[in-house]
Amino acid sequence: MESFIEVPLDSDFPLENLPWGVFEAPGPAGPQVHVGVALGQHVISATELQLCSIVVPVPVHTRVQGRLNEFMAAGRPAWRAARSTLQRLLNASEGELRDNSELMSRVVHKQADVTMLLPAQIGDYTDFYASRQHATRVGSMFRGPANALNPNWLHLPVGYHGRSSSVVPSGAPVRRPSSAVSSSSPPPRPVVAPSTQVDFELEVAAFIGPGNTLGEAIPVESAWEHVFGLVLMNDWSARDIQKWEYVPLGPFCGKNWATQISPWVVTSEALEPFKCRPPAKQAGDPDVLPYLQEAMPYTYDVNLAVDITPPGVDRATTVTRSNLKHLYWSFAQMIAHHTVGGCNLRPGDLLGSGTISGDEADSSGCLLELTHASRDEIVTEASTGVVRRRYLEDGDVVTLRGWCGGDGVPCRRIGFGRCSGELLPCQP
Amino acid sequence: MESFIEVPLDSDFPLENLPWGVFEAPGPAGPQVHVGVALGQHVISATELQLCSIVVPVPVHTRVQGRLNEFMAAGRPAWRAARSTLQRLLNASEGELRDNSELMSRVVHKQADVTMLLPAQIGDYTDFYASRQHATRVGSMFRGPANALNPNWLHLPVGYHGRSSSVVPSGAPVRRPSSAVSSSSPPPRPVVAPSTQVDFELEVAAFIGPGNTLGEAIPVESAWEHVFGLVLMNDWSARDIQKWEYVPLGPFCGKNWATQISPWVVTSEALEPFKCRPPAKQAGDPDVLPYLQEAMPYTYDVNLAVDITPPGVDRATTVTRSNLKHLYWSFAQMIAHHTVGGCNLRPGDLLGSGTISGDEADSSGCLLELTHASRDEIVTEASTGVVRRRYLEDGDVVTLRGWCGGDGVPCRRIGFGRCSGELLPCQP
Ligand SMILES: [Ca+2]
Ligand SMILES: [Ca+2]
Ligand SMILES: [Mg+2]
Ligand SMILES: [Mg+2]
Ligand code: NI
Numbered sequence: 001m002e003s004f005i006e007v008p009l010d011s012d013f014p015l016e017n018l019p020w021g022v023f024e025a026p027g028p029a030g031p032q033v034h035v036g037v038a039l040g041q042h043v044i045s046a047t048e049l050q051l052c053s054i055v056v057p058v059p060v061h062t063r064v065q066g067r068l069n070e071f072m073a074a075g076r077p078a079w080r081a082a083r084s085t086l087q088r089l090l091n092a093s094e095g096e097l098r099d100n101s102e103l104m105s106r107v108v109h110k111q112a113d114v115t116m117l118l119p120a121q122i123g124d125y126t127d128f129y130a131s132r133q134h135a136t137r138v139g140s141m142f143r144g145p146a147n148a149l150n151p152n153w154l155h156l157p158v159g160y161h162g163r164s165s166s167v168v169p170s171g172a173p174v175r176r177p178s179s180a181v182s183s184s185s186p187p188p189r190p191v192v193a194p195s196t197q198v199d200f201e202l203e204v205a206a207f208i209g210p211g212n213t214l215g216e217a218i219p220v221e222s223a224w225e226h227v228f229g230l231v232l233m234n235d236w237s238a239r240d241i242q243k244w245e246y247v248p249l250g251p252f253c254g255k256n257w258a259t260q261i262s263p264w265v266v267t268s269e270a271l272e273p274f275k276c277r278p279p280a281k282q283a284g285d286p287d288v289l290p291y292l293q294e295a296m297p298y299t300y301d302v303n304l305a306v307d308i309t310p311p312g313v314d315r316a317t318t319v320t321r322s323n324l325k326h327l328y329w330s331f332a333q334m335i336a337h338h339t340v341g342g343c344n345l346r347p348g349d350l351l352g353s354g355t356i357s358g359d360e361a362d363s364s365g366c367l368l369e370l371t372h373a374s375r376d377e378i379v380t381e382a383s384t385g386v387v388r389r390r391y392l393e394d395g396d397v398v399t400l401r402g403w404c405g406g407d408g409v410p411c412r413r414i415g416f417g418r419c420s421g422e423l424l425p426c427q428p
Numbered sequence: 429m430e431s432f433i434e435v436p437l438d439s440d441f442p443l444e445n446l447p448w449g450v451f452e453a454p455g456p457a458g459p460q461v462h463v464g465v466a467l468g469q470h471v472i473s474a475t476e477l478q479l480c481s482i483v484v485p486v487p488v489h490t491r492v493q494g495r496l497n498e499f500m501a502a503g504r505p506a507w508r509a510a511r512s513t514l515q516r517l518l519n520a521s522e523g524e525l526r527d528n529s530e531l532m533s534r535v536v537h538k539q540a541d542v543t544m545l546l547p548a549q550i551g552d553y554t555d556f557y558a559s560r561q562h563a564t565r566v567g568s569m570f571r572g573p574a575n576a577l578n579p580n581w582l583h584l585p586v587g588y589h590g591r592s593s594s595v596v597p598s599g600a601p602v603r604r605p606s607s608a609v610s611s612s613s614p615p616p617r618p619v620v621a622p623s624t625q626v627d628f629e630l631e632v633a634a635f636i637g638p639g640n641t642l643g644e645a646i647p648v649e650s651a652w653e654h655v656f657g658l659v660l661m662n663d664w665s666a667r668d669i670q671k672w673e674y675v676p677l678g679p680f681c682g683k684n685w686a687t688q689i690s691p692w693v694v695t696s697e698a699l700e701p702f703k704c705r706p707p708a709k710q711a712g713d714p715d716v717l718p719y720l721q722e723a724m725p726y727t728y729d730v731n732l733a734v735d736i737t738p739p740g741v742d743r744a745t746t747v748t749r750s751n752l753k754h755l756y757w758s759f760a761q762m763i764a765h766h767t768v769g770g771c772n773l774r775p776g777d778l779l780g781s782g783t784i785s786g787d788e789a790d791s792s793g794c795l796l797e798l799t800h801a802s803r804d805e806i807v808t809e810a811s812t813g814v815v816r817r818r819y820l821e822d823g824d825v826v827t828l829r830g831w832c833g834g835d836g837v838p839c840r841r842i843g844f845g846r847c848s849g850e851l852l853p854c855q856p
Contacts, residue, residue, distance in 0.1 A: 123551075124593050129677060150675050151616045156608050160677035161589040161684065165552050165772045166642055175643040177769030180584050180717055188579045192717050192768070214594055214686075215603040215855060241769065247578050249557060249588035250678020256589065256771040258642075289608055289620050340620070341605030341669065342855065343684040344593045427643060427770065 002092045005108065007040035012403060012415020015039060018086055019264035019417075020229065022067055023114040033066030033117065037086060038264050038417070041111050044090065046082070048107045049097075058082055068120045068207075068265070072228040073347035075210045076268075079228065083269055116263035118169050119231070120207060120348035125167055125259065126338060127203075127235060127352040128159035130329035132279075134357040137369050154286055157329035157337045159354075162235075163256035167350065169263045170419045174236055176394060176426040177257040182244040194426035195238035197374075198392045201355040202306050202365035202400055204324050205233040206331045207265050211345035218345070220294050220336035226345065227331055229265035230302070230324075232400040232419040233352050236260065239368055239391070261350070262400070262419035270414050274404040276301045276325050291340050292333045299330045302416070304356060304402050306365070308380050310387040311395025317380035322358045322365055324402075367391055394425040430520045433536065435468035440831060440843020443467060446514055447692035447845075448657065450495055451542040461494030461545065465514060466692050466845070469539050472518065474510070476535045477525075496548045496635075496693070500656040501775035503638045504696075507656065511697055544691035546597050547659070548635060548776035553595055553687065554766060555631075555663060555780040556587035558757035560707075562785040565797050582714055585757035585765045587782075590663075591684035595778065597691045598847045602664055604822065604854040605685040610672040622854035623666035625802075626820045629783040630734050630793035630828055632752050633661040634759045635693050639773040646773070648722050648764035654773065655759055657693035658730070658752075660828040660847040661780050664688065667796055667819070689778070690828065690847035698842050702832040704729045704753050719768050720761045727758045730844070732784060732830050734793070736808050738815040739823025745808035750786040750793055752830075795819055822853040 003015045013019065018037040025034055025045065034045040035058060047063045059070040059078075071078065089097045097103060129135055132149075135158075139148035152158060168174070177195050182188040209228040212218050218226060235255065242254025275298045287293075302324035307316035329337075334351055345351075355365035364370045367389070370378050377388040392398065399420040406413025431443045441447065446465040453462055453473065462473040475494075499506065517525045525531060557563055560577075563586075567576035580586060596602070605623050610616040637656040640646050646654060663683065670682025703726045715721075730752035735744035757765075762779055773779075783793035792798045795817070798806050805816040820826065827848040834841025 152672055155618045158677055159680055161591050163589050165774050175770055179769040190583045192719055244580055249586055252587055253769040257769045291620055341607040341681040341685045342603055346593050
């Protein structure tokens, strides 16, 4: 499938991908907000196509409000129809858009010329804790290997309600928080200080499609139908703040200062060729409860990596590699669990997976794990020399990457783009 | 201060109150959404007053969208201006509205003829745990009196992010949730079952006004300026679900199936005469950290009560009485803590106080406390006989009431109206 718009071979965004996003582009009367898709190094405005009566079946509210909530609500038939319209219009063999230079100038922008915004108004953001490897290694550090997993962990996807106001897109600066942390000696005497344990968390998050009515659960068998698509998510975390505050009601100031997502939502349609089986059960694992059992469970094979670029350093170092497929709990199971008691999910809600760690120590999804809670260091390398880290330092740029396939032509990579943020010093 | 609209002596809504709300009223072209205030047994549409060019300074978006977020964002000068305009227009001595019968018919509706909606689009809902009496008694039950309060409790207002999608107004039916609960014998083998431990929680919640920019904290000294007003809140809770799920990330399915609020937001201006000092420190209590210290700390003296009406019973029984002034942490401190690390609060966000218990056992704000985790029973009395409860049963109606003053004429009561909901049986 080739477009008349050039797509570099190593692009995250071939015509098979077409992830959805919201962007501000220059217009004749000043900057204007569009909804649209990414293609190669360009963006395609669905808003402009509709205004020109080329029917991309995106609901009117989506165009007007400059966010994807209404489109997410429309469900899979609408998503498929929009995708196939766009794939036809953008195809190398199709002249309707290609040969209309006036239309092209309004519809096609370079990614370098637009500013990416959040894809949706996020009504509620929930974060899970779905990686067995992560929960086991973190639990081992704090409670020892015998009690690594809490009694509920293998029975339900543990999660908590996060803070939607501080979800920011890639590129937004992120500021080191200052809050109450406890000194180590008992009795605990807290002080207010900038966090010295700022960490990233490598996650994937799902944007919810139609969702459910309050009081009516979503069965696990239809739960994937409520996933509009996936993004990368860095759940920035301040471990020292979190540690002091989290008993008994969970993370609060340790997590609510920034949650960063990649701006392009890779759709379930684009991910379809990369469906795979979830990990096998281990001996002794309990059967999950019926509301979490799928006849044909699946997830997606999405490669993940985290790069760190310390300040003044001329290149990024990949500090961990993982994969979405390692998760013990799938997004379908998270959705079924979230709604089992009647809680309603709304279009545009965001569900984070929790830190995604692989089997190896160097496939851990956060520094807490990678350094064994600061026992070790990670090393970044550049021509300017070696830089070591236990936790993040001011000026560090953290970049999450994700991609499916791409191991050879003609197999194009379905990429997620980047979720990138620089850690700024604490507010003076 | 008297209005030409009759206000019964025992009304929650004299001219001194004028709480804000959003309601759907019959109109010439079908039901229409208004913003406005309550007065006696009537509602006054600020939307209609503005359409008639009688300037109530409510931002245009508030009228158009039928929610108060923009008005909340406008801040105290705008709130005061709207209040004084309305108090003038509605005054017994003022003819502009009173003598215009056509205008009256559009602006004034009976409360019985309108449907109350949520006052705002709630971007994020946070629930705190600010009652020392509650935290102490619950902690004692589970960890013994010596360890009743967790080490962090006296140092910071513990809170968690709640679920905004399932915040519903008074009158909305509430459905008993079914979810995973653990049987008592170890090893824990969970089952999916309707919760048998459905509880109410008597809370007061603040609607946030202007709020703050991500990365910039709200100092405690100006935090009350960000409280638009207060409502009653029943944080419906399923104790058995909560108990099994909440370690280590906090309440989830135990809480996210319904949070119910009273629909009229009682403003800081109306509460002004009922300011009072917070409780005195106890011997040995630590100083709170500087970011939580106010020069002149205050809260409000708001009487609270919870009534239960079992099904088929002809009257309500008041099962507990408490008061907002008992809280150890004030809303100003909750706001300062919420934002200390840079988390942004947005206009229309909702901050719950946590269960508000008084000093006496019969002033406890939830059944878990009142019955000592089902050791005892509470008794409701009616002409049809006595009904006993450990937890709530299907068909029980739970009603929260709140009021300031009203101990005698001419001291009018500033009331909150009611937060009332019936517990429906679990979805079949
Ligand atoms: Ca996380
Ligand atoms: Ca509560
Ligand atoms: Mg976060
Ligand atoms: Mg609740
Ligand atoms: Ni009347």
